[in-house]
Amino acid sequence: MMLKLGVFELTDCGGCALNILFLYEKLFDLLEFYEIKEFHMASSIKEHDTLDVAIVTGSVSTQRDLNLLHYARNHSKYLIALGTCATHGDVQASVEGKIREKLEKVYGTRANPMKALDSTPIVQHVAVDYALPGCPYDKDEIYQVLMNLAKGVEPPTKDYPVCVECKLNEYECVLVKRGIPCLGPITLGGCNAVCIKSQLGCIGCRGPLPKEANPASEFEILKELGYDEEYIRRKFKTFARGELRW
Amino acid sequence: MSIEIEAFTRVEGNGGAEIIIENGEVKDVKVKIFEGPRFFELLTLGRHYWDVPDLEARICAICYLSHSVASVLGIERAFGVEVPEEIMLLRELGLLGELIESHALHLYLLVAPDLFGYADAIRMASKHGEIVKEGLTIKAFGNYIREVIGGREIHGINVKPGGFGRYPTIEELERMEMQSEALLKLARRAVGIFANQEYLGAKAEHYVAVNGYLYGDELIADDGEHFDYFKCIEEKTLPYSFAKQSRYKGEVFMVGALPRVILKYEMLTPMARHLYEEYKEKLAQGYVSLNNLAQAIELVYALERTKEIARALLDKGFEGENVPIEPKEGEGIGYVEAPRGVLVHHYRIDEKGNIAYSNIITPTAFNHAIMELSLYEEAKKRYGSSDEMTFLQKLEETVRAFDPCISCSVHVVRL
Numbered sequence: 001m002m003l004k005l006g007v008f009e010l011t012d013c014g015g016c017a018l019n020i021l022f023l024y025e026k027l028f029d030l031l032e033f034y035e036i037k038e039f040h041m042a043s044s045i046k047e048h049d050t051l052d053v054a055i056v057t058g059s060v061s062t063q064r065d066l067n068l069l070h071y072a073r074n075h076s077k078y079l080i081a082l083g084t085c086a087t088h089g090d091v092q093a094s095v096e097g098k099i100r101e102k103l104e105k106v107y108g109t110r111a112n113p114m115k116a117l118d119s120t121p122i123v124q125h126v127a128v129d130y131a132l133p134g135c136p137y138d139k140d141e142i143y144q145v146l147m148n149l150a151k152g153v154e155p156p157t158k159d160y161p162v163c164v165e166c167k168l169n170e171y172e173c174v175l176v177k178r179g180i181p182c183l184g185p186i187t188l189g190g191c192n193a194v195c196i197k198s199q200l201g202c203i204g205c206r207g208p209l210p211k212e213a214n215p216a217s218e219f220e221i222l223k224e225l226g227y228d229e230e231y232i233r234r235k236f237k238t239f240a241r242g243e244l245r246w
Numbered sequence: 247m248s249i250e251i252e253a254f255t256r257v258e259g260n261g262g263a264e265i266i267i268e269n270g271e272v273k274d275v276k277v278k279i280f281e282g283p284r285f286f287e288l289l290t291l292g293r294h295y296w297d298v299p300d301l302e303a304r305i306c307a308i309c310y311l312s313h314s315v316a317s318v319l320g321i322e323r324a325f326g327v328e329v330p331e332e333i334m335l336l337r338e339l340g341l342l343g344e345l346i347e348s349h350a351l352h353l354y355l356l357v358a359p360d361l362f363g364y365a366d367a368i369r370m371a372s373k374h375g376e377i378v379k380e381g382l383t384i385k386a387f388g389n390y391i392r393e394v395i396g397g398r399e400i401h402g403i404n405v406k407p408g409g410f411g412r413y414p415t416i417e418e419l420e421r422m423e424m425q426s427e428a429l430l431k432l433a434r435r436a437v438g439i440f441a442n443q444e445y446l447g448a449k450a451e452h453y454v455a456v457n458g459y460l461y462g463d464e465l466i467a468d469d470g471e472h473f474d475y476f477k478c479i480e481e482k483t484l485p486y487s488f489a490k491q492s493r494y495k496g497e498v499f500m501v502g503a504l505p506r507v508i509l510k511y512e513m514l515t516p517m518a519r520h521l522y523e524e525y526k527e528k529l530a531q532g533y534v535s536l537n538n539l540a541q542a543i544e545l546v547y548a549l550e551r552t553k554e555i556a557r558a559l560l561d562k563g564f565e566g567e568n569v570p571i572e573p574k575e576g577e578g579i580g581y582v583e584a585p586r587g588v589l590v591h592h593y594r595i596d597e598k599g600n601i602a603y604s605n606i607i608t609p610t611a612f613n614h615a616i617m618e619l620s621l622y623e624e625a626k627k628r629y630g631s632s633d634e635m636t637f638l639q640k641l642e643e644t645v646r647a648f649d650p651c652i653s654c655s656v657h658v659v660r661l
Contacts, residue, residue, distance in 0.1 A: 011282030015307025061282025
């Protein structure tokens with residue numbers, strides 16, 4: 001039996017939907033098990049149907065986003081929040097100020113005819129079955145989760161920091177050795193430490209570790225390296241809003 | 247009464263249109279960009295310059311590297327920093343990879359189903375699998391370049407002010423040289439496929455592009471003008487859209503592949519230029535759907551140029567060292583040709599190296615007015631003479647020709 005899949009995009013950069021297409025041949029493997037009922041970036045087909053799996057990307061930034069999210073939740077058995085916009089709000093949620101003030105700065109008016117909202121992650125509005133962060137997420141992770149669901153296996157979750165994958169790759173620690181601000185110790189792994197491969201610091205795009213993170217200690221280390229508090233505060237909240245406290 | 251296109255499909259981001267009918271005639275069309283605003287300029291204000299290109303990359307996934315490079319160019323100009331030729335060539339290589347990835351995605355996965363009569367590339371693959379596969383192969387190669395130069399397929403952070411985090415290896419450059427040669431044949435075939443598309447949409451009153459082929463220091467227009475964006479382009483806000491509309495000297499204009507090949511054909515590589523000459527008269531018709539043919543010609547250009555640059559870097563060798571930057575007060579604009587047209591990043595930076603002013607204008611925002619005009623003309627031509635399904639289908643095809651990137655377009659600000 002084919003499973004029915006819907007991909008719903010709220011406000012984001014398009015990358016999370018695009019990354020599904022970047023699965024290439026593996027996408028066709030998935031299509032052995034899934035029938036796409038809604039995926040507006042890739043298809044003109046839109047069938048109103050009850051779904052087995054709904055993938056929702058992006059953050060809730062308009063009333064339309066919120067309605068679409070509720071539609072997806074009410075019409076699906078499993079809902080996957082995909083990407084850091086969906087799980088943590090991503091960069092647009094870290095822009096400070098109330099929506100009317102922001103609209104005034106950008107559009108020169110406080111009027112809000114298009115019903116913009118202050119940007120929030122979808123996990124704040126509905127219950128989700130799986131939350132896969134990443135800006136962008138690791139495409140093999142969504143492939144595995146969809147395959148597992150198709151085969152009735154409970155998908156595993158990750159709970160280790162980026163540092164684990166950095167060590168496994170034997171990259172030199174940019175934080176300790178070169179004093180580069182790196183959020184690897186407090187950021188959820190799963191990206192294979194891709195930014196440290198470029199000899200640059202982790203910018204925290206997968207959001208904070210769900211447990212055992214020690215942002216206070218990271219904060220102190222960065223302060224000792226000479227970075228000012230405002231700089232560190234902004235760096236911490238870029239992808240995770242106020243979640244990382246110290 | 248009015249007819250709604252609830253949401254454009256096979257485009258990036260969320261947008262739709264309203265076609266207003268009065269007395270049995272199309273009176274007006276509104277292109278509604280309802281993707282939520284993302285406030286990128288506000289996000290970058292007060293941020294340290296070093297982190298800004300990584301944030302700006304998040305504006306768009308399909309063309310993240312164009313945003314990184316435009317951001318880096320704006321920052322370097324603000325500081326008066328010049329980088330050696332090899333760094334510029336590597337950046338260009340990244341931009342070419344992005345053009346290859348983006349055009350292949352658009353042409354093969356989003357537009358081709360229209361030409362072959364399918365709802366999407368997945369359904370098209372059952373009968374025309376080889377074409378879809380060719381598209382995916384070209385696209386994967388573009389992504390390979392993005393991964394090497396940019397740090398990963400989407401939102402890499404390797405492009406930095408003054409240079410790169412990591413420089414490519416000899417083997418990676420050799421692979422680029424070899425693979426671009428091998429894929430040229432496929433891209434040439436694409437030109438034949440997309441040359442047959444019907445004429446849709448309006449003709450632009452003007453074309454605007456960056457003065458270099460993929461990056462530059464000013465804009466050019468078809469009337470011979472050389473200018474900074476704020477001198478000749480005006481933006482206005484609309485009550486029904488999060489994207490603004492702009493006019494060039496008060497007139498509707500277009501940015502993208504079609505304006506590029508027409509304004510800059512002399513910079514094209516040999517095979518691409520030959521193809522341009524072959525279709526020159528057709529392209530000169532100016533209908534916006536010809537943008538697809540121009541993109542196919544650019545695929546050939548990008549593959550030839552990738553080969554050229556990879557070879558030049560291999561012959562010449564490169565240092566792989568970044569230019570050191572001392573923050574100081576300054577102002578700079580980065581002009582880049584993103585795959586779908588002119589992209590502007592404009593910054594003022596304070597003496598500590600933090601962003602004090604930021605303005606970004608993306609190609610889809612530049613094209614918003616011509617997109618609306620195109621839908622209007624197409625709707626006027628077809629209303630009443632075709633069934634509603636065909637009518638709406640042709641309007642969607644018209645929008646698709648711009649390869650709109652709606653997510654990019656919704657945060658334009660002048661502070």
